[in-house]
Amino acid sequence: MASSGTAVSLSNVRKTYRIGEPVHALDGVSLEVPRGSYTAIMGPSGSGKSTLMNLVGCLDTPTEGTVVVGGRDVGTLSDRERTRLRGTEVGFVFQTFNLMPRLNAVENVALPQLFQSIDRDERRERARNLLERVGLGDRIDHMPNELSGGQRQRVALARALVNDPAIVLADEPSGNLDTDTEADILDLFDEFHEGGTTMLVVTHERHVAERADRIIHLLDGKIERIEELDGAGGSQAGSPAGRESGGGDE
Amino acid sequence: MNPLESLRLAWRSIRGHRLRSALTTLGIVIGIAAVIAFVTLGASLQAGVIGDISPDDQRNVYGWAAEPDSEGGPLAGAQPVFTQDDLEAVEDLEDVEAAYGYATLQTQAISNGEETVAQGSGMIASGPSYIREERITEGRQFEMGAREAVVNPAAANQFEENVSVGDTLTVAMLGGQQTEVEVVGITDNSEGLSPFEGFESSPRIYVPTDPYYTEQASMLGIGAGGGANTGNQSGAGGDAGAGNQSVTGGEARFLAIIVEAESADQADIDAARESTTDYLESDASDASELLGDDLEVQLQTSTELLGQLQDVLNLLQNFIVGIAAISLLVGSIGIANIMLVSVTERTREIGIMKAVGAQNRDVLGLFLTESVILGVIGAILGTGLGLVAGYLGVQYIDLPLVYPLEYVAIAIIVGIVVGILAGLYPAWRAARTDPIDALRYE
Ligand SMILES: Nc1ncnc2c1ncn2[C@@H]1O[C@H](COP(=O)(O)OP(=O)(O)OP(=O)(O)O)[C@@H](O)[C@H]1O
Ligand SMILES: [Mg+2]
Numbered sequence: 030m031a032s033s034g035t036a037v038s039l040s041n042v043r044k045t046y047r048i049g050e051p052v053h054a055l056d057g058v059s060l061e062v063p064r065g066s067y068t069a070i071m072g073p074s075g076s077g078k079s080t081l082m083n084l085v086g087c088l089d090t091p092t093e094g095t096v097v098v099g100g101r102d103v104g105t106l107s108d109r110e111r112t113r114l115r116g117t118e119v120g121f122v123f124q125t126f127n128l129m130p131r132l133n134a135v136e137n138v139a140l141p142q143l144f145q146s147i148d149r150d151e152r153r154e155r156a157r158n159l160l161e162r163v164g165l166g167d168r169i170d171h172m173p174n175e176l177s178g179g180q181r182q183r184v185a186l187a188r189a190l191v192n193d194p195a196i197v198l199a200d201e202p203s204g205n206l207d208t209d210t211e212a213d214i215l216d217l218f219d220e221f222h223e224g225g226t227t228m229l230v231v232t233h234e235r236h237v238a239e240r241a242d243r244i245i246h247l248l249d250g251k252i253e254r255i256e257e258l259d260g261a262g263g264s265q266a267g268s269p270a271g272r273e274s275g276g277g278d279e
Numbered sequence: 280m281n282p283l284e285s286l287r288l289a290w291r292s293i294r295g296h297r298l299r300s301a302l303t304t305l306g307i308v309i310g311i312a313a314v315i316a317f318v319t320l321g322a323s324l325q326a327g328v329i330g331d332i333s334p335d336d337q338r339n340v341y342g343w344a345a346e347p348d349s350e351g352g353p354l355a356g357a358q359p360v361f362t363q364d365d366l367e368a369v370e371d372l373e374d375v376e377a378a379y380g381y382a383t384l385q386t387q388a389i390s391n392g393e394e395t396v397a398q399g400s401g402m403i404a405s406g407p408s409y410i411r412e413e414r415i416t417e418g419r420q421f422e423m424g425a426r427e428a429v430v431n432p433a434a435a436n437q438f439e440e441n442v443s444v445g446d447t448l449t450v451a452m453l454g455g456q457q458t459e460v461e462v463v464g465i466t467d468n469s470e471g472l473s474p475f476e477g478f479e480s481s482p483r484i485y486v487p488t489d490p491y492y493t494e495q496a497s498m499l500g501i502g503a504g505g506g507a508n509t510g511n512q513s514g515a516g517g518d519a520g521a522g523n524q525s526v527t528g529g530e531a532r533f534l535a536i537i538v539e540a541e542s543a544d545q546a547d548i549d550a551a552r553e554s555t556t557d558y559l560e561s562d563a564s565d566a567s568e569l570l571g572d573d574l575e576v577q578l579q580t581s582t583e584l585l586g587q588l589q590d591v592l593n594l595l596q597n598f599i600v601g602i603a604a605i606s607l608l609v610g611s612i613g614i615a616n617i618m619l620v621s622v623t624e625r626t627r628e629i630g631i632m633k634a635v636g637a638q639n640r641d642v643l644g645l646f647l648t649e650s651v652i653l654g655v656i657g658a659i660l661g662t663g664l665g666l667v668a669g670y671l672g673v674q675y676i677d678l679p680l681v682y683p684l685e686y687v688a689i690a691i692i693v694g695i696v697v698g699i700l701a702g703l704y705p706a707w708r709a710a711r712t713d714p715i716d717a718l719r720y721e
Binding site for chain 2: 083086088089108109112113115116117121123127128129130131140141143144145146149188192
């Protein structure tokens with residue numbers, strides 16, 4: 030497929046762990062994530078969601094098949110090139126926020142740019158702007174343990190966006206948040222998505238997934254089905270009868 | 280990542296564990312402090328001793344006769360072989376400015392008028408030029424053959440009523456006999472004038488060898504031709520014509536001699552040394568009959584003699600450095616250990632950094648910087664402590680304080696090296712942490 034409009038593409042990806050019996054965490058997954066799209070991934074525990082995110086996030090390489098991120102085949106890259114790609118093309122948001130405990134908010138947001146050798150003042154400036162965009166303009170000097178869970182997740186989101194990545198990966202980003210805070214974060218996702226960022230969000234919860242354009246259902250390392258939602262996203266797709274398209278490899 | 284940024288981040292995590300970091304550096308602190316303190320002492324000792332060799336002393340060659348392999352510094356194993364005739368002949372040599380005997384005279388007490396102080400070995404017999412004119416602040420050098428003396432300030436001030444030029448002192452020699460000296464000069468300070476005396480400050484009275492040494496020697500039979508202690512050797516060398524001539528009614532023989540070269544140039548010193556040795560070992564000298572096959576004339580400058588003292592000092596220094604090296608080794612194991620703990624503790628942080636684009640070398644650099652900072656902090660604290668300890672030690676033994684500043688630089692370099700060596704493995708472990716595992720790490 031054309032890669033210009035594609036942020037990420039996976040073809041026949043298999044990830045096998047061999048601890049005694051081989052475990053196929055992913056078992057032949059093919060997927061195109063168009064630029065600027067908003068995709069949710071659902072599936073039962075152990076179905077391979079995090080494994081998929083690690084591959085797309087260039088943290089890992091597939092056992093078989095190809096993963097193309099930002100136009101480059103991740104499996105063929107050296108460790109250093111993969112790290113570079115990860116730093117520039119991908120932004121992570123984790124369930125447990127994963128902020129550096131001894132860095133304050135603005136430093137945490139600026140951290141990815143530190144490793145891209147971007148000038149200190151420039152880093153601070155950009156990090157401050159992003160914190161303002163996520164509504165934390167008055168908290169930039171706070172340490173992570175001085176912030177609420179929702180505020181931490183907003184810092185993490187700002188950090189994910191700091192290098193202008195092609196795609197933002199969020200693995201259960203609202204798993205540790207209460208409903209109101211969750212809504213705030215999801216609203217921010219919408220906002221950034223509308224700004225053109227490609228979003229890939231893993232979730233267990235239907236109402237979170239329904240913010241996306243489509244939902245990919247994983248089961249036992251395979252794409253069970255891809256559910257297309259109506260463009261406007263959000264609540265009107267409350268009925269389970271969204272538009273469904275044919276499952277991955279059945 | 281820019282090294283300054285590594286430094287900033289590493290410094291932060293060290294500050295995050297103040298107590299732990301301080302304890303970690305203790306081994307380095309102690310090791311470096313020991314070296315710096317001892318080196319300060321050594322350098323000060325050297326300055327206190329060697330610093331006293333004034334340029335004029337540099338042209339003196341100190342001589343004695345001993346078996347070639349005798350060890351233990353000046354006069355070790357020395358035998359009295361040199362006669363006054365020999366010294367006069369040496370002084371006449373072309374390359375020699377002056378030559379005279381040297382002897383320490385055993386005394387019991389010294390009286391200035393009514394007042395008497397006990398003094399054991401404060402009388403030194405030598406030639407007039409032994410006390411250089413520029414070191415005499417009052418009066419003049421003594422003259423050979425006269426009952427005169429030059430005293431140093433410590434000797435002059437040991438009486439209630441200070442000795443001044445023109446006073447007469449009465450000296451009770453070890454044998455009990457009394458002798459008188461007229462003070463004709465006072466020196467500028469009380470430090471020793473040659474390695475024969477030692478350089479420490481103490482009361483000393485300088486007198487000419489004639490008459491003082493000659494008298495005492497003939498009284499005690501020291502070095503007298505045919506005396507019991509030299510009889511065998513004189514028999515061995517007896518075939519020489521010159522030998523008989525020297526055995527003239529108990530002439531004093533010197534254990535130690537001082538030969539002054541034309542100048543302090545190495546060439547002049549070597550020339551003086553060579554012609555003196557040639558003469559003394561030739562049949563023309565009185566000494567040759569006693570030298571025989573066993574004894575050899577040793578002629579050394581004070582720098583060379585101090586070189587031997589230096590050897591002892593160096594040995595001691597190496598010993599301390601050895602102990603310090605062990606302390607540094609223990610210190611670096613301490614740093615390595617804490618760094619490993621720190622890497623494990625921060626597994627998750629490492630995972631985060633790698634997930635957001637930190638290269639292996641960034642992580643490596645970060646942890647290496649941290650352990651180098653620990654090493655350098657240890658080195659700086661150790662240097663400070665060592666300098667203070669060295670200062671106190673130098674004050675205690677009353678030496679001029681000399682800080683060996685090059686060792687401060689060396690200490691910092693050692694701190695850096697120890698930091699790198701100790702941090703290498705932990706940093707490597709950190710660098711190769713798998714970000715997926717690290718992020719999953721609780
Ligand atoms: N490092 C690993 N070694 C061995 N097996 C692994 C490893 N990582 C994942 N797996 C296995 O791969 C499968 C998929 O794991 P993954 O973490 O992707 O699941 P998930 O869909 O994210 O589940 P959850 O919703 O619980 O987070 C699981 O069966 C898991 O045991
Ligand atoms: Mg998971």
